[in-house]
Amino acid sequence: MKLKTLIIDDEPLAHDVILTFAEDIPYLEITGQCYLATEALQLLREQEIDLIFLDINMPKLKGLDFLRTLTVKPLVIITSAYEEYAIESFELDVCDYLVKPFRLDRFLKACNKAFDLYQLRNPEAKVIPASPEQKEEEQLFIKSDKKLIQVDPSAIDLLESFGNYVKVWTGQEFILTLRTLTSFEDQLDANQFIRIHKSFIINKSAVDYMEGNSIFLKSKKSLTIGKNYRQAVKSQLAGG
Numbered sequence: 001m002k003l004k005t006l007i008i009d010d011e012p013l014a015h016d017v018i019l020t021f022a023e024d025i026p027y028l029e030i031t032g033q034c035y036l037a038t039e040a041l042q043l044l045r046e047q048e049i050d051l052i053f054l055d056i057n058m059p060k061l062k063g064l065d066f067l068r069t070l071t072v073k074p075l076v077i078i079t080s081a082y083e084e085y086a087i088e089s090f091e092l093d094v095c096d097y098l099v100k101p102f103r104l105d106r107f108l109k110a111c112n113k114a115f116d117l118y119q120l121r122n123p124e125a126k127v128i129p130a131s132p133e134q135k136e137e138e139q140l141f142i143k144s145d146k147k148l149i150q151v152d153p154s155a156i157d158l159l160e161s162f163g164n165y166v167k168v169w170t171g172q173e174f175i176l177t178l179r180t181l182t183s184f185e186d187q188l189d190a191n192q193f194i195r196i197h198k199s200f201i202i203n204k205s206a207v208d209y210m211e212g213n214s215i216f217l218k219s220k221k222s223l224t225i226g227k228n229y230r231q232a233v234k235s236q237l238a239g240g
Contacts, residue, residue, distance in 0.1 A: 037066035
């Protein structure tokens with residue numbers, strides 16, 4: 001038995017992310033996709049749905065307003081780029097709140113939570129969640145403008161702080177995203193990515209050579225190693 005799952009989001013790319021992640025979770029079955037909450041109202045009258053992935057900011061009918069119209073509510077996981085609706089969402093008894101962009105491990109945690117709640121409501125159901133092998137390095141999504149872009153971390157040479165933004169460099173091109181450098185540092189593999197300055201994180205595989213207090217990348221960029229990072233950087237690079 002699987003959880004019959006509905007995606008409600010006005011962004012096609014958001015559907016693609018959830019569909020991709022759901023492939024690794026055997027107890028999820030995506031049985032419907034809606035790009036407007038108003039479309040979902042009709043679908044819910046026609047199909048039995050166990051779980052909804054619900055966006056908040058949508059045209060015509062907002063996600064939380066849609067949720068308030070339901071007399072019988074499936075389990076709901078909010079997927080939103082906005083953190084400020086979290087309290088209001090939990091007051092409507094959603095089971096989790098995912099802030100875009102989210103990783104596979106966080107998505108899986110939310111799904112397992114929904115599964116546990118489903119089991120409590122339906123003790124006769126025998127659904128055993130499986131933990132997929134997580135290749136987090138293949139599951140990095142970066143929001144830029146209104147797009148959610150999937151990036152292979154191995155293709156990233158450099159992450160550069162740029163005011164309230166971060167430039168994610170792949171060769172001579174970059175993606176500009178409204179995030180902090182620290183948020184990337186927490187997400188990326190610490191064995192592969194090194195913080196060398198308050199403004200820079202580099203991929204070890206992108207390094208050409210180090211000379212003095214500078215690092216030279218294969219892309220021909222040269223970067224100064226921050227004073228507080230020098231010893232750790234030299235140790236990490238020397239260690240492979």
